[in-house]
Amino acid sequence: MGKIKLIIRREYMTRVRKRSFIIMTFLGPILIAAIGIVPMLLANANESVRNVQVFDETGVAEGQLQSNPNIVFSYVSGPIEQAKERLKSGEVYALVHIPASQDDNLLVTQRNVRLYSREQVSLNVKIYIENQIEKQIERALLKSQGVDKELVASVEKAVNVSITAIPIDEKPAKDVSYDVEISTALGAISGMLIYFFIFLFGAQVMRGVIEEKTNRIVEVIISSVKPFQLMMGKIVGIALVGLTQFLLWVILTAALYSTFLNTIVKEKYSSNQIEQMIQKSPDGTSVENIDNIIENQQMIQRISSINWALIIPCFMFYFLGGYLLYGALFAAIGSAVDNDSDTQQFVLPITIPLIFSFVMAQTVLNDPTGDLARWLSIFPLTSPIIMMVRLPFRVEIWELVLSMVMLVLGFVFTTWIASKIYRTGILMYGKRVTWREMFKWLRY
Amino acid sequence: MSNILFEARHVNKSYGNFQALSDINISVEKGSIFGLLGPNGAGKTSLIRIINQITAPDSGELFFNGKKLTEDHVRAIGYLPEERGLYKKMQVGEQCMYLAQLKGLDKHEAKRRLRMWFEKFNMEAWWNKTIDELSKGMAQKVQFVVTVLHEPELLIFDEPFSGFDPVNAAVIRDEILLLSEKGATIIFSTHRMETVEELCDRIALINKSKKILDGTVNDIRKEYKTNTFEMEFKGNMLAFTTALWTGFELINKSSDGDHCKVRLKMLGNSNVNQLFAAVMPVCEIVSFNEVIPTMSEIFIRAVQGTNQVIA
Numbered sequence: 001m002g003k004i005k006l007i008i009r010r011e012y013m014t015r016v017r018k019r020s021f022i023i024m025t026f027l028g029p030i031l032i033a034a035i036g037i038v039p040m041l042l043a044n045a046n047e048s049v050r051n052v053q054v055f056d057e058t059g060v061a062e063g064q065l066q067s068n069p070n071i072v073f074s075y076v077s078g079p080i081e082q083a084k085e086r087l088k089s090g091e092v093y094a095l096v097h098i099p100a101s102q103d104d105n106l107l108v109t110q111r112n113v114r115l116y117s118r119e120q121v122s123l124n125v126k127i128y129i130e131n132q133i134e135k136q137i138e139r140a141l142l143k144s145q146g147v148d149k150e151l152v153a154s155v156e157k158a159v160n161v162s163i164t165a166i167p168i169d170e171k172p173a174k175d176v177s178y179d180v181e182i183s184t185a186l187g188a189i190s191g192m193l194i195y196f197f198i199f200l201f202g203a204q205v206m207r208g209v210i211e212e213k214t215n216r217i218v219e220v221i222i223s224s225v226k227p228f229q230l231m232m233g234k235i236v237g238i239a240l241v242g243l244t245q246f247l248l249w250v251i252l253t254a255a256l257y258s259t260f261l262n263t264i265v266k267e268k269y270s271s272n273q274i275e276q277m278i279q280k281s282p283d284g285t286s287v288e289n290i291d292n293i294i295e296n297q298q299m300i301q302r303i304s305s306i307n308w309a310l311i312i313p314c315f316m317f318y319f320l321g322g323y324l325l326y327g328a329l330f331a332a333i334g335s336a337v338d339n340d341s342d343t344q345q346f347v348l349p350i351t352i353p354l355i356f357s358f359v360m361a362q363t364v365l366n367d368p369t370g371d372l373a374r375w376l377s378i379f380p381l382t383s384p385i386i387m388m389v390r391l392p393f394r395v396e397i398w399e400l401v402l403s404m405v406m407l408v409l410g411f412v413f414t415t416w417i418a419s420k421i422y423r424t425g426i427l428m429y430g431k432r433v434t435w436r437e438m439f440k441w442l443r444y
Numbered sequence: 445m446s447n448i449l450f451e452a453r454h455v456n457k458s459y460g461n462f463q464a465l466s467d468i469n470i471s472v473e474k475g476s477i478f479g480l481l482g483p484n485g486a487g488k489t490s491l492i493r494i495i496n497q498i499t500a501p502d503s504g505e506l507f508f509n510g511k512k513l514t515e516d517h518v519r520a521i522g523y524l525p526e527e528r529g530l531y532k533k534m535q536v537g538e539q540c541m542y543l544a545q546l547k548g549l550d551k552h553e554a555k556r557r558l559r560m561w562f563e564k565f566n567m568e569a570w571w572n573k574t575i576d577e578l579s580k581g582m583a584q585k586v587q588f589v590v591t592v593l594h595e596p597e598l599l600i601f602d603e604p605f606s607g608f609d610p611v612n613a614a615v616i617r618d619e620i621l622l623l624s625e626k627g628a629t630i631i632f633s634t635h636r637m638e639t640v641e642e643l644c645d646r647i648a649l650i651n652k653s654k655k656i657l658d659g660t661v662n663d664i665r666k667e668y669k670t671n672t673f674e675m676e677f678k679g680n681m682l683a684f685t686t687a688l689w690t691g692f693e694l695i696n697k698s699s700d701g702d703h704c705k706v707r708l709k710m711l712g713n714s715n716v717n718q719l720f721a722a723v724m725p726v727c728e729i730v731s732f733n734e735v736i737p738t739m740s741e742i743f744i745r746a747v748q749g750t751n752q753v754i755a
Contacts, residue, residue: 014533215529215531216525216527220529220543221543223523224546427498
């Protein structure tokens with residue numbers, strides 16, 4: 001046991017001291033944060049103000065379209081050729097032409113609206129303008145039927161059906177509601193994390209084994225320790241490296257996010273806006289603020305509706321279990337080849353179940369309790385991803401237990417196979433190994 | 445009770461259909477230097493790996509100090525494989541500490557002994573360098589130190605001198621002899637027959653998975669001698685050859701003025717005295733000695749002999 005500890009320590013120490021590890025540790029959170037923050041920044045960035053001219057023949061939108069910080073509407077009169085001419089000057093970004101139909105039918109008009117511009121109009125702008133015009137046409141149509149648009153809007157705002165899904169359990173007392181959106185997101189994210197973790201660090205195991213082989217140190221070491229100890233030491237050591245990196249990413253990302261939110265966002269909204277949001281004046285609370293508060297509360301409720309006490313330990317279990325299962329196989333491949341370039345033919349077949357489960361995750365999300373989802377979440381080569389995708393939804397306890405037992409058995413099995421291939425493979429040099437050859441090694 | 449440190453009895457090993465070792469028996473005396481010889485692919489490395497418990501034999505027994513070989517004996521064995529190397533990106537000192545600890549030395553002891561060896565070989569300055577930064581010869585020295593550091597009872601060297609220049613090879617050879625004097629038992633596997641003659645007390649020759657020769661170097665050389673003698677004399681070559689009779693076969697002759705050199709083979713029951721009696725009247729004998737075959741010749745003859753039998 002002491003020797004395995006030495007091996008684990010070496011694997012761990014040499015890796016966490018590497019420059020690439022340190023760079024990745026800091027780069028990772030920056031990238032993750034960037035994925036979250038950049039769109040926020042872009043959305044809030046003071047983009048150039050775009051002048052959009054509206055030539056409205058119907059009068060339905062005249063003076064009604066709402067400008068936003070990036071798009072300012074102004075209204076012009078025809079003829080259309082003259083308006084188009086102005087477009088060329090460069091001061092006008094785009095021209096919206098709302099033509100009148102012969103019988104003043106807005107339903108015909110809506111299909112004939114044209115947007116002219118010198119350069120390609122971005123999708124956001126197009127959608128925004130469409131929405132604005134849609135609203136006006138809607139209002140006009142409602143009005144023609146004697147309905148007040150404002151009234152409809154307020155009713156719409158007030159009515160917001162939110163379905164609480166409650167799985168019926170044998171014990172009704174344990175009714176737990178779960179939130180479909182949050183569950184879907186959570187399942188997808190945790191499945192994806194496990195997928196990348198296995199690929200990233202499984203490949204590291206493989207490369208580590210190849211390194212020992214090409215450096216010809218392996219025979220020196222296995223005269224002191226059993227090949228199995230060397231293999232397991234490497235797999236466990238690299239798992240700890242992965243966990244360390246993962247943990248550092250979580251901490252650093254959280255830190256980055258909170259600093260970002262504290263500094264940039266606060267700057268954006270003046271302090272008195274925030275106070276306004278927080279302060280609850282007896283009746284002066286604007287509709288918007290109430291919405292914000294309700295939304296926040298709902299969010300907290302939704303997040304707390306997830307059974308974190310189950311999800312987090314399970315995530316750790318499948319995270320590690322999946323890695324150990326595949327890590328052993330990656331080690332076996334590393335032992336059988338002489339250099340990185342020979343690995344391809346072996347890596348692909350072994351990772352097919354992994355890639356398959358990643359692809360199937362979408363299907364499973366659509367039907368998390370179906371038969372396909374159930375069996376994929378029990379089969380050990382796919383369960384680390386699929387079970388995590390399913391878990392935020394309702395999973396029967398027997399399924400979970402069976403899946404976990406299968407994963408442990410699967411891990412024991414792949415490790416057994418891998419160790420057989422490994423102990424022969426590491427001593428083979430200069431031979432192009434085939435699947436058949438490897439199969440033979442199982443019996444040595 | 446016995447003087448045998450290591451013994452292998454009836455060891456068999458096969459890989460699939462390939463027979464790597466068949467019914468191998470060897471015994472290595474305490475404090476001796478044992479040469480394990482054989483052409484490439486004969487099974488030497490397979491046997492060495494079994495001794496190191498890297499692989500297990502299919503059948504057969506192995507004894508260390510009279511007891512069955514177990515995992516505990518790993519500490520008592522030091523192995524320098526033919527395919528050897530070190531972690532290229534790891535610092536020398538750290539790497540030596542790691543390998544020493546894997547052999548079961550504790551930290552302080554490992555450090556103390558490493559200091560001693562590094563001083564001995566003038567390698568102190570390498571401690572914080574990576575193997576990448578060292579020359580091949582330097583790396584080999586580090587490797588040698590790592591092999592012997594835990595002061596094992598049994599040392600196994602597989603082609604230990606490959607990768608060394610002649611100067612450093614001599615340094616390592618002297619170290620090996622020193623270790624032997626201190627009581628270590630050594631198993632040597634090599635193709636260099638002159639080293640075998642120089643160092644080994646006893647050898648075993650393996651060819652095509654079978655042991656074909658076993659014994660002390662002296663005995664084997666005696667066994668393989670062909671009753672051939674070399675004689676130097678002053679006199680006339682023609683007179684010399686006419687004085688010989690059918691009991692002696694002249695294999696080789698050369699002369700430089702009246703200084704002549706011949707190789708003779710005794711045939712039948714003829715002996716040295718008869719030879720002397722025959723040639724003494726015609727020449728003055730300067731030197732006379734028996735030609736004992738070199739290990740290299742024995743190696744080739746033994747291997748070819750068994751190959752022919754098999755063919």
